[in-house]
Amino acid sequence: MKFKYKRYGQGILRPVIPVEVRFGKQSVRYEVMVDSGADGSFFDWGIAETLGIDVEAGERVSVQGITGEPGDCFRHSVTLVVGGHEIAVPVGFMQLPEDGIGAVGQEGFFERFIVKFDYQKREIELKPTTNL
Numbered sequence: 001m002k003f004k005y006k007r008y009g010q011g012i013l014r015p016v017i018p019v020e021v022r023f024g025k026q027s028v029r030y031e032v033m034v035d036s037g038a039d040g041s042f043f044d045w046g047i048a049e050t051l052g053i054d055v056e057a058g059e060r061v062s063v064q065g066i067t068g069e070p071g072d073c074f075r076h077s078v079t080l081v082v083g084g085h086e087i088a089v090p091v092g093f094m095q096l097p098e099d100g101i102g103a104v105g106q107e108g109f110f111e112r113f114i115v116k117f118d119y120q121k122r123e124i125e126l127k128p129t130t131n132l
Helices: 045-050 106-110
Strands: 002-004 006-008 012-014 016-023 026-034 041-044 059-064 070-082 085-094 102-104 113-118 123-128
Touching: 002 016, 026 041, 026 045, 041 045, 041 106, 045 085, 059 085, 085 106, 106 113
Parallel strands: 026 102, 041 085
Antiparallel strands: 002 123, 006 012, 016 026, 016 070, 041 102, 059 070, 070 085, 113 123
């Protein structure tokens, strides 16, 4: 599966892909950045609320990004549909900035896809592994 990078703000290109997030009988479409530097996957709190997830009932996990500022998220297992492939992924839900974007990272995502970033072609390619 190949996806084109998406342009943000003043020409910033990011490897963003569309996914469907499912929990129980609820689902929502969401765009996430494929982030090889992220240990796990992190989505905005509002996505959890849309899916009917009691966010604070999840496992509380302390995280910190490149700024070094610590924060908390609440982990829940959801199903992601990526290019027709369904995978169960643990996701940390947290308050993201208004212009923030969710991310899929190493745990749960990279272990199920071989990921190729091609900035020259402005595309990202995902190949399912046998771990699907």
